[in-house]
Amino acid sequence: MFRYGRRLLHTSRSIQAQKSLTPLTSEKITNIKRSDKFKQLEQSDIDYFRTVLTSNNVVHDEELNPEQSTMTPYNTDFFNLHRGASKLCLFPTETSQVSKILKYCNEQKLAVVPQxxxxxxxxxxxPVFDEIIVNTSKMNKIRSFNDISGIAVVDAGVVLESLDNYLAPLGYTVPLDLGAKGSCQLGGNVSTNAGGLRLMKFGSLHGSVLGLEVVLPDGTIMDNLSTLRKDNTGYDLKQLFIGAEGTLGLVTGISIMTPRKPKSVNIAMLALDSFEKVQEAFVMAKEDLSEILSGFEFWDRESMELVKRVMLQDKEYPIEAKSKFYALLETQGSRQEHDQEKIDAYLTRLMETEVAHDGVMAQDEKQTTALWQWRERIPEAIVKSGTAMTYDVAMDVQLLYKMVGDVKDHYRERGLLGDDNVYKNVIGFGHIGDGNLHIMANIPDHDYKVQKDMDGFVYDWAIKHNGSITAEHGIGVAKVNYMTRCKTDVQIRLMQSIKNSIDPNGIMNPYKVVPGVL
Amino acid sequence: MFRYGRRLLHTSRSIQAQKSLTPLTSEKITNIKRSDKFKQLEQSDIDYFRTVLTSNNVVHDEELNPEQSTMTPYNTDFFNLHRGASKLCLFPTETSQVSKILKYCNEQKLAVVPQxxxxxxxxxxxPVFDEIIVNTSKMNKIRSFNDISGIAVVDAGVVLESLDNYLAPLGYTVPLDLGAKGSCQLGGNVSTNAGGLRLMKFGSLHGSVLGLEVVLPDGTIMDNLSTLRKDNTGYDLKQLFIGAEGTLGLVTGISIMTPRKPKSVNIAMLALDSFEKVQEAFVMAKEDLSEILSGFEFWDRESMELVKRVMLQDKEYPIEAKSKFYALLETQGSRQEHDQEKIDAYLTRLMETEVAHDGVMAQDEKQTTALWQWRERIPEAIVKSGTAMTYDVAMDVQLLYKMVGDVKDHYRERGLLGDDNVYKNVIGFGHIGDGNLHIMANIPDHDYKVQKDMDGFVYDWAIKHNGSITAEHGIGVAKVNYMTRCKTDVQIRLMQSIKNSIDPNGIMNPYKVVPGVL
Incomplete structure (x- = not known):
């Protein structure tokens, strides 16, 4: 369910193969300069890394043409929006190797980007410039699982879906589920504080992660891999690394609580006339479905039509077409007949009060998959339609969709909106339960000015409305220039102080997240 | 429900009035010395504080006899186990006053303890020595509540139960519930990362707290009072202060997510033959009650008999007497008939499989209250029986009760266990859902050697079994000497580094939590 990510990934890969690569990040974000304090990579460094790792785990390529460099898959992202110029990617297979690598880099002042x-x-x-990439893909062991407590201890490189597949026959599941499930790794999930589709029910990683093993910038291994549900002995250090995007250390191991697999899962799709009705339907779902409500997603007509046009041409709309909004809700419970009764009562109330004007409920797995497609293929549809911008803002639920209208008005007034124009396919969808909106649009290829203009409008709007410029995607390099606008001076200073005290040489993922530390 | 705290508080207060005060903490924990770097309080300091606060909000008393000093209620704790010698307690009414106080103390090198x-x-x-107490009791406004999102923003001094009373008519409740509900304040809950009785269902404060307002040691106000469910803009700074026990700053405001009040609540009590059967009953409850299970408490026969003997002499046992263990489970759901069906099926299965040999379910509120008494009055019963030691360890559920047997064996072998002996009424109870055991015992009044001996045995045992020496009570001054044993050098160094970078003068709650920073 909700597996659009893996498809999106493959689509994106093939799009990358056809389209030209995005310009270098350093050419686009011109106010970020390479810091002189970092050494340039030398042959002696590579020689050292070859003493730590076997030769197949060191990818080194001095080729300058990115179309030919073996480093390109690590230097670029899936959306083809960011590109660095690293010449070295290391694949440690165990924590002690990560420790040796970071110790050396810290001594030699070589900058590092965890991946x-x-x-x-x-x-x-x-990377933004020539940072050495340390990739965790080859650290992928499930270290232990306790089938009474449901606590798993895993390597950072374990793919989220692999863990889920491992847990399924044991009656457990992962507490987070997101688009990129088939590729994303738990270390990355933790480092970006990934949210995803189950957050409403299972809460954030700040709650489900019980412990971490982290290699600090000087190579010290911090073993904080607790498997205790509660532990109040001193500062909760792991919390610092959850969402630090690799700027404070490299997460190598994770202890995580996993919930039981639900015995009964149901989904229903609704057609609604306005965003106010989407909110009403959500409030009623919290009242009527309460403890079994596990997800509540919404999207607009433009998203629905785009999916139909680009992805599902030969499919009938499963529900009334031309509705202004759609919602998909999921329940997870332990007794199908109880859940069914609750959902029946909820749907009946929705129709009687005219909050929704159409609703369907999946009766079997095939129907479930068919319904999900209309939601899950939205990002894929827009990526297939051209270079795509993706945003994930958070704000008060009441304001959530207003942004989409305002973005359209803004570009319509300037004559820049429309099918044959600069900004097209402006769509909105998201996790209403978390106050989290995804807004996407197609823009001309590699037009960074156009991209920057939309960034500015969206982020300004979010900041002005007391929202967050990123609910789950993180700051990375893309939003670092906005940090001083969305955080107070005190917050920035505190972040700088933490960064400087843990990573005094600044080697860990520089130029990102915390401004003003280089 | 679970309101033993308020009663315990009153009992404890009256016991304190009758019993002599515990010796000074500094006389008991002799390896902690007052740091010379802190200034002694001078008249000019008091004069300054009187320019910041109105005179009724400055309690100053130079009286050395604690039986006569008006400072005694702030210098001592409810269990009469800790006592400091502060001569000044300040009661700010707003954040700007806290800011002025800390700025001044930081400049003057005056040590501070938040309360x-x-x-x-x-x-x-x-206080351990003469630290100035800054008490938040007079900062007690509910700043805002959003009845769609359920997010409350409150002053640090709001009493947990007051917030619950405020929320009840609006259909919401607090996500944590603990013994001291009628007295404890949200700022303290956050600073100690309080767990309590609903953690199993609603998770820890690291998840429910969305934002904090904190006055940093130099007086700077960090306004991080986000009301967003998701926000990934940089380091999640609030997490640092949750559970820091006031050593990094003083929490003045809290933004917290509150859940809906459940429509149906049920409780059942079980009699079980062994701790293994308690665990089986818990696993079966997770299977059968799943999404509605909100609490699962257990206690031993000795706890039950102590409550009968000391508190409920005239009451009949509600369930088979002389059972080795008892458990009380609670469900919260949205439909009474569904919940009832699930509980009936669960209880039937328990009896048929002979996991439990007796079970009762409350049929109305009166019965609910009556059943809860047998669990909730345990701490009160032991406090009424003499000076009481209280521990809260966490470990793998399978090991949870073994500690109680080992403690008894240890003292029995040394001839120190029994009704007319040094260690008596050794009892165990706790939150099985969180792997959290409370072990309590009566010891002779003010015999710190006896107390220290039991501390040593319990903490060593927990550390040896990969447990935590404190699941929820925190380190404070009582366990700071054990920190270097239960944390690695790397963890201690990282805590020191964070402490030093945020509080370079070390004025915030010194001698506590992090060893080696003075």
Whole structure:
């Protein structure tokens, strides 16, 4: 369910193969300069890394043409929006190797960028200049699982879906689920504080992660891999690394609580006339479905039509077409007949009060998959339609969709909106339960001015409305220039102080997240 | 429900009035010395504070006899286990006053201890020497509540139960519930990362707290009072202050997510033959009750008999007497008939499989209250029986009760266990859902050697079994000497580094939590 990510990934890969590569990040974000304090990579460094790793785990390429360099898959992201110029990617297979690598880099003042499944969309996992990439893909063991407590201890490079597949026959599942499930790794999930589709029910990683093993910038291994549900002995250090995007250390191991697999899962799709009705339907779902409500997604007509036009031409709309909004809700419970009764009552109330004017409920797995497609293929549809911008803002639910209208008005007034124009396919969808909107649009290829203009409008709007410029994607390099606008001086100073005290040489993922530390 | 705290508080207060005060903490924990770097309080300091606060909000008393000093209620804790010698307690009414106080103390090198409802049991909220107490009791406004999102923004001094009472008519409730509910304050809850009775369902404060307002040691106000469910803009700074026990700053405001009040609540009590059967009953509850299971408490026969003997002499046992273990489970759901069906099926299965040999379910509120008494009055019963030691360890559920047997064996072998002996009424109970055991015992009044011996045995045992020496009570001053044993050098160094970078003068709650920073 909700597996659009893997498809999106493949689509994106093939699009990358056809389209030209995006310009270098350093050519686009021109106010960020390479810091002189970092050494340039030398042959002696590579020689050292070859003593730590076997030769197949050191990818080194001095080729300058990115179309030919073997480094390109690590230097670029899936959306083809960020590109660095690293010449070295290291693949440690165990924590002690990560420790040796970071110790050496810290001594030699070599900058490092940690990378997992390379599915991030803010450029956090790609170099900005020539940082050495340390990729965790080959650290992928499930270290232990306790089938009474449901606590798993895993390597950072374990793919989220692999863990889920491992847990399924044992009656457990992962507490987070996101588009990139088939590629993203748990270390990256933790480092970006990934949210995803189950957050409403299972909460954030700040709650489900019980412990971390982190290699600090000087190579010290911090073993904080607790498997205890509660532990109040001193500062909760792991919290610092959750969402730090690899700027404070490299996460190598994760202890995570996993919930039981639900015995009954149901989904229903609704057609609604306005965003106010989407909110009403959500409030009623919290009242009527309460403990079994596990997700509530919404999207607009433009998203629905785009999916029909680009992805599902030969499919009938499963629900009334031309509705202004659609919603898909999911329940997870332990007794099908109880859940069914609750959903029946909820849907009946929705129709009687005219909050929704149409609703369908999946009766089997095939129908479930068919319904999900209309939601899950939205990002894929827009990526297939051209270079795509993707945003994930958070704000008060009441304001959530207003942004989409305002973006359209803004570009319509300037004569820049429309099918044959600069900004097209402006669509909005998201996780209403979390106050999280995804807004996407197609723009001309590699027009960074156009991209920057939309960034500015969206981020300004979010900041002005007390929202967040990123609910889950993170800051990376893409939004670092906005940090001083969305955080107070005190917050920035505190972040700088933490960064400087843990990474005094600044080697870990420089130019990102915290401004003013280089 | 679960309101033993308020009663315990009153009992404890009256016990304190009758019993002599505990010796000074500095006389008991002799390896902690007053740091010379802190200035002694001078008249000019008091004069300054009187320009910041109105005179009724400055309590100053140079009286040395604690039986006569008006400072005694702030210098001592409820369990009468910790006592400091502060001569000044300040009661700011707003954040700007806290800012002025800390700025001044930081400049003058005056040490400070933050205090809320003074319900902590590790001495974290009491001075060790002459630290100035900054008490948040008079900062008690509910700043805002959004009845669509359920997000409340409150002053640090709001009492947990007051917030719950405010929320109840609006259909919401607080996500944590603990013994001291009637006295403890949200600022203190956050600073100690309080767990309590609903953690199993609603998770920890690291998840429910969305934002904090904190006055940093130099007086700077960090306004991080986000009301967003998701926000990934940089480091999640609030996490640092959750559970820091006031050593990094003083929490003045909290933004917290509150859940809907459940429509149906049920409780059942079980009698079980062994701790293995308690675990089986818990696993079966997770299977059968799943999404509605909100709490699962257990206690031993000795706890039950102590409550009968000391508190409920005239009451009949509600369930088979002389059972080795008892459990009380709670469900919260949205439909009474569904919940009832699930519980019936669960209880039937328990009896048929002979996991439990007796079970009762409350049929109305009166019965609910009656059943809860047997669990909720345990701490009160032991406090009424003499000076009481209280521990809260966490470990793998399978090991949870073994500690109680080992403690008894240890003292029995040394001839120190029994009704007319040094260690008596050794009992165990706790939150099985969180792997959290409370072990309590009565010891002779003010015998610190006896206390220290039991501390040593319990903490060593927990550390040896990969457990935590404190699941929820925190380190405070009581356990700071054990920190270097339960944390690695790397963890201690990282804590020191964070402490030093945020509080370079070390004025915030010194001698506590992080060893080696003075």
């Amino acid at each position: 997992g499944g390379n599915t991030g969309v803010s450029g956090g996992q790609n | 809320g409802g003074n319900t902590g049991v590790s001495g974290g909220q009491n």
